Amino acid sequence: MLVVMKAQATPEQIQAVCEHIVQLGFRAHPLPGAQRTAIGITGNKGEVDRGNLEELSGVAEVIRVSKPYKLASRDVKEEDTVISFPGTDAAIGGRNLAIVAGPCSVESREQAFAIAEQVAAAGAQFFRGGAFKPRTSPYVFQGLGLEALQIMAEIRERTGLRIVTEALDNETLDLVAEWADVVQIGARNMQNFSLLKRAGKLRKPVLIKRGLSATLDEFLMAAEYVMSEGNYQVILCERGVRTFTDHTRNTLDLSIVPAVQRLSHLPILVDPSHGTGRRDSVLPMARAAVASGADGILVEVHNQPEKALSDGPQSIYPEQFVRMMDEIERIAPVVGRSLPRGIHIGSEAPGGPVPSSL
Ligand code: PEP
Ligand code: MN
Numbered sequence: 059m060l061v062v063m064k065a066q067a068t069p070e071q072i073q074a075v076c077e078h079i080v081q082l083g084f085r086a087h088p089l090p091g092a093q094r095t096a097i098g099i100t101g102n103k104g105e106v107d108r109g110n111l112e113e114l115s116g117v118a119e120v121i122r123v124s125k126p127y128k129l130a131s132r133d134v135k136e137e138d139t140v141i142s143f144p145g146t147d148a149a150i151g152g153r154n155l156a157i158v159a160g161p162c163s164v165e166s167r168e169q170a171f172a173i174a175e176q177v178a179a180a181g182a183q184f185f186r187g188g189a190f191k192p193r194t195s196p197y198v199f200q201g202l203g204l205e206a207l208q209i210m211a212e213i214r215e216r217t218g219l220r221i222v223t224e225a226l227d228n229e230t231l232d233l234v235a236e237w238a239d240v241v242q243i244g245a246r247n248m249q250n251f252s253l254l255k256r257a258g259k260l261r262k263p264v265l266i267k268r269g270l271s272a273t274l275d276e277f278l279m280a281a282e283y284v285m286s287e288g289n290y291q292v293i294l295c296e297r298g299v300r301t302f303t304d305h306t307r308n309t310l311d312l313s314i315v316p317a318v319q320r321l322s323h324l325p326i327l328v329d330p331s332h333g334t335g336r337r338d339s340v341l342p343m344a345r346a347a348v349a350s351g352a353d354g355i356l357v358e359v360h361n362q363p364e365k366a367l368s369d370g371p372q373s374i375y376p377e378q379f380v381r382m383m384d385e386i387e388r389i390a391p392v393v394g395r396s397l398p399r400g401i402h403i404g405s406e407a408p409g410g411p412v413p414s415s416l
Contacts, residue, residue, distance in 0.1 A: 059099040059106045060134055064118045067095060071116030078114060082106070089135045089290070094118070098129050100286050127278040127322070129285035130292070135323045141263050141291050143220050143239060147402040148183040150240075150263070150293050151325030155390055155397045156354030158184035158222050158327065159379060162369035163191055163199060164206035170213060172361050176376035178217040180383050181399030185210065185219040186356060189234070190226040191368060192244050199367040203230075207237035214239070218401045222265060222356070228256055235260050245269050245297055245332070248280045258287025265293040265356075267329070270300050270308070274317050281324055294318060294326040295356055298333035307335020307372070310343050315350040331358035331372045340374050341382050348386045351393055357382070 061075055072095050076086035079099055084106065087098035099106055108120040125131050140152040150156040159177040164170045164187040174185050189206035191199065202209075210221045220239035225231040231253065235241050240263045247253050248269035257264045264284050268277050281292045296315065298308025310333030318326045328347035330340045344355050360366045360373035374382070387397040 059102065059108070060121045060123050060128070061097040061099065061111055062118045062121060063095045063097065063116050065094045067116035067118075071114075072097070075111070075114050075117060078111070085286075085288075087129055087285070087288070087290070089129070091135055092137050096134055098123075098134050100128065125321070126275065127282040129290065130278050130281040130322045130324055132321060132323050137323060139290070139292075139323045139325060141293060141325065145404060146183075146218065146220065147398065148220055150327070151353050153395060155348065155352075155386065155395050156184065156325070156327065157182045157383070157397070158186045158354065158356040159359045160186040160222075161188075161360045161366065162331075162358050162373060163188040163201055163367055164209055165199075165202070165367050167209050167212075169361065170206075170209050171216075173359055173376065174213045174217055174219060176361065177359055177379060178219055178400070180376070180380045181397070182379075182383075183220060183398065183401040184222050184240070185213055185217070186222045186242075186358075188368070189223050190230055192224070192226055192246050193368070204233065207234065211237050218403045220401070225253070225257070228253055231256050231260075235262050238262070240265050240293065243267065243280075248272055249276065251283055254280055254283035255287055258284040258289045260289055261291075262289075263291040263293060264289060265295055265327070267295045267297045267332075268299065268311075268314070272299070274314060274321070277314070278318070278322055281322070292324050293353075294322075294324055295329055296326060296333065296352075297329040297356075298335075306333075306339060308333055310334055310347075312343075312346055312350045312352075315347070315352050319351060325353040327354045327356050328352040329356040331356075331369065331374075335372045337363070337372060337374055337378075340372065341378060341385065344382050345385055345389055348389045348395070349393060355382075355386070 079086035191201040222240040224242040225234040301309040330343035363370040363373040
């Protein structure tokens with residue numbers, strides 16, 4: 059159920075409707091939009107009696123949302139969600155493409171800094187690096203843990219790059235959230251519902267990677283889990299799914315980009331690194347991702363990929379990253395986007411502050 063407030067509704071009226079919903083025993087999610095505020099209602103087992111709600115002052119109408127995902131749906135919020143990073147001009151969603159680049163894993167201070175400096179110079183705004191790694195084998199490198207988080211915090215300090223890193227489990231979620239700017243939930247955890255709910259209690263952006271065999275609905279329901287707990291800063295990321303083909307590690311499913319955008323207001327990035335598993339496929343698929351309308355790219359970059367402790371074969375060289383940036387910068391205007399080069403600290407996005415998500 060969704061309560062649509064009148065365009066001229068006051069904050070007090072919105073607050074009063076939220077309180078009324080809570081008194082009924084449900085949860086209220088006020089979602090301010092460009093034209094008007096909508097208030098999502100969750101926690102109801104069956105129909106909510108719309109009678110009283112429609113009579114409250116400032117209410118325009120009460121609508122039933124038939125989709126299983128509600129807060130993630132465009133029915134609830136028409137305009138695209140833009141996630142901003144206070145004190146910087148970085149944003150995920152909106153007109154500007156967001157570029158997240160860095161190694162699969164932080165392996166050492168030297169390695170992480172060398173790569174960070176190169177991706178920053180090429181114009182990335184976000185640095186990625188695994189601290190806690192989901193590895194298929196328990197006998198291989200599992201990540202440097204806290205040490206990696208500390209190294210990435212130093213990178214943020216030095217370069218301004220905002221940090222994206224994965225939280226692997228409930229035990230380390232709060233620790234990761236303390237150090238990171240964006241908490242990544244990996245493909246293998248996309249349906250770890252207790253982790254999603256815990257991530258929903260954070261007040262930090264959460265990036266959810268598509269599960270290895272997740273349908274569009276399952277992907278959006280993962281976002282809904284986070285949002286249902288009150289965290290509306292959710293970013294989706296297509297990273298390839300399992301298919302019968304063996305010329306790539308996964309099959310990058312770019313057709314999910316317009317499908318997500320049709321149904322949801324949430325931003326969606328594309329990861330051509332895990333999506334293909336092959337360095338020689340990363341640039342072509344990054345170009346295609348931008349052409350498909352994605353809100354940005356998440357890509358693995360390594361200065362010595364042949365020595366990488368994880369995902370070397372799919373990591374591009376820093377020089378290739380520069381080329382990728384140059385190429386997508388030219389494609390972006392065709393799809394009404396632009397590529398900001400570099401992050402500016404102490405400034406907001408051009409055109410004034412970006413409204414925070416939802
Ligand atoms: C990663 O981004 O390093 C990663 C492990 O991704 P995924 O969860 O998509 O496999
Ligand atoms: Mn990886």
